Amino acid sequence: MRNDLGAICRLFREKDRFLIACHENPEGDAIGSELALALALRKMGKTATVVNSDPVPGNLAFLPAADTVVPDAEGSAHDVAVVVDCGSLERTGRVQTELRKCPILVNIDHHSTNDAQGEYCLIDPEAAATGVLVHRILVALGVGIDRDIAANIYVAILTDTGSFRYSNASPEAFSIAGEMVGIGVDPWEVAEKVYETQTAGKLGLLGRVLGSLELAAGGRVAVVTTRKKDLRDFSATKDHLEGFINYPRSIAGVEVAVAFREEGEGEFRVSFRSKGKVDVSAVAASLGGGGHRNAAGCTVQGSLDEVKNRVFGLLEASLP
Ligand SMILES: [Mn+2]
The missing domain is CATH 3.10.310.30 (Diaminopimelate Epimerase; Chain A, domain 1)
Incomplete structure (x- = not known):
């Protein structure tokens, strides 16, 4: 099912155990999107396990729930696998074996080269970041976006738009980022952690x-x-x-x-x-x-x- 937000919301409400992953060498959009989604699902009383082939980069370790990312999720069964910011399932790397064991795959992405694997897809190459798509889902689900979720969505959009410099910095990207700042995200605090951590x-x-x-x-x-x-x-x-x-x-x-x-x-x-x-x-x-x-x-x-x-x-x- 492609781009049926209602169907994805029904699935997220119905099922209980979610396995979430992003691509290898993850950056701000990948990490921010999966953590925002995991935090929202946990708020709904669900189990959400975030499993990545690579560790969270040091400059993103401050993100709320970044410490809950695990390197493997073997030994636990999941109802739904959610893959974010990946043009193909192969991009998830090593963890794809575990993802493939889940009976249902949801694919949330904005790459124009997405191969649309998955029973449910939300793919919009016009979206500035996958974080924008996660925001659309959370709004449709009616989950309250708190400061922790907001920080993750903000970083997803900030990093994929090159700090709002690239041409993908759409009105929607600015508007969601503004909303996240309204919820309590501090732009300088985030920028300092994401960008001013050189060695x-x-x-x-x-x-x-x-x-x-x-x-x-x-x-x-x-x-x-x-x-x-x-x-x-x-x-x-x-x-x-x-x-x-x-x-x-x-x-x-x-x-x-x-x-x-x-x-x-x-x-x-x-x-x-x-x-x-x-x-x-x-x-x-x-x-x-x-x-x-x-x-x-x-x-x-x-x-x-x-x-x-x-x-x-x-x-x-x-x-x-
Ligand atoms: Mn992205």
Whole structure:
């Protein structure tokens, strides 16, 4: 059943044991959406277990109920699995085995590349964040949104709109965020926790990664590259690279920023950010990945030079 809010509400009212998950390498929208939903279901007297393949990133650990996320939920049965912010069930990673055991799957997402698996889907690529869709559900359910739920919804929208800078920052996104502030969310307190928690090591790594900056396609594409050694040298994990791609994207005249990250021997994770007319989700999809029009990613096999040549070739062809 696709986009039947009433049917999803009936299901949430009827069933009792929910298993909620998001994608690997979760960020603000994924974590905020699943925690807001879990808190609301618990308020309704339900059991809601949040299970993720990866831990909650450090800068989001302050979110209410973040301490209830578990790495596995084996040994307990659930009536309904709810997957948020995932274009496909595979994106949930390791925990998908447990999700698949649930008799009913609900899919709540805003990726345009969603494959709509699940008995119930709420998919709206026009929504700024999955948190917006969770808000729609909670309003339809009539659950009172308290400060804890509000903080999670606010962070979901804040992070997926790039602090209300991206073109997806719709009137609905602003209006829900405003409502959450009205409920008691403090924008500065949240911003400080989400964004102002750098470590000296992370800034050192940023310096290294920016040192790899190169321009392609006559200055319309900017590229940064991270090798495994770079992460090792700064005792960093891939999470520390979050947001680095915004620097090459911020260069005047650049339409697409690309970040290459060495994942394994002959394997690179490629992230794209577009600020112009280029649909990077199409480029990522043609390499087996996916995402949004302005933010997408894929994993490509080959040496760094081979991977770069393939990606540049596709990008040059898609530049208007
Ligand atoms: Mn999202």
